[in-house]
Amino acid sequence: MPAGVQAHGMKRLLIVAHAPSPNTKRMLDAVMRGATSEDISGVDALALSPFDTGPDDVKAAGALILGTTENLGYMSGALKDFFDRCYYPCLEETQGLAYALYIRAGQDGTGTRRAVESITTGLRWRAVQEPLICRGQWNDTFLEQCEELGQAMAAGLEAGIF
Template identity: 65%
Template sequence: MKTLLIVAHAPSKNTQLMVNAVLTGAQHPEIEQVQARWVSPLNATPEDVLACDAIIMGTTENLGYMSGALKDFFDRCYYPCLDVKQGLPCALFVRAGNDGTGTCRAVESICSGLRWHWAHPPLVCRGDWQPAFLEQCEALGMTIAAGLDVGIY
């Protein structure tokens, strides 16, 4: 059994719905060899990262940057995971009120330093809330979990 870790900041009802959609996609009934679990960034530990086979990160766009909670996760997990988890497949979803560019750039920079492998381009859900965001998040979770399931990652 492989583990897909979802580390996502969900400070609102809509962002929690996005996390739930990622989980729903990752737990598709035809994906049999992947266990997906969500941990909030403030509760995620280096041990969570060390035990996973892929990671999906989620954040709100805060002043053109990632949430403080996700930054705190990286601050605590960076060095304990640096040499051990090189090549970890990763993905990102962002709930952006503006364009999400700075948020993606910041997360991509840290993940590049960790030498993680982008399994999917960042999903940026921009502007006013749209129900389509949930479909996109579900597809992201399913894509990463299915890739783990069949051994692509």
């Protein structure tokens, strides 16, 4: 069976997101709402905490959405832990994996973006869109953007674009 295709024939969209606050949980829920839109069929979206995600989950995915908070200009410790545990077991088996990134940034998110992109470049994963960086004070438009991200990734996976 090809990578990213589940036993029931559905393609797996894995969402690995750290959501430590009510607003970041709302963002994750919006990504899932988009990924599981009634307009999408043939895609099984699964959201996991970085702490609950292992190499086998990544290897079973057809595409990935990473979500993190900006912590002192870096990704969350939870997402870094995920990368620490999954990097070498996934290195040779997930090259070319399509991914997207969203960041809840209190500041500008550039350090967080750079850190994630450094690791994903090493893994040879393929960013399929510009990172979504939700900067500054909370704004409910972040939820619309996150929902659009989830739906776009699921639609792209469903269509075989990646």
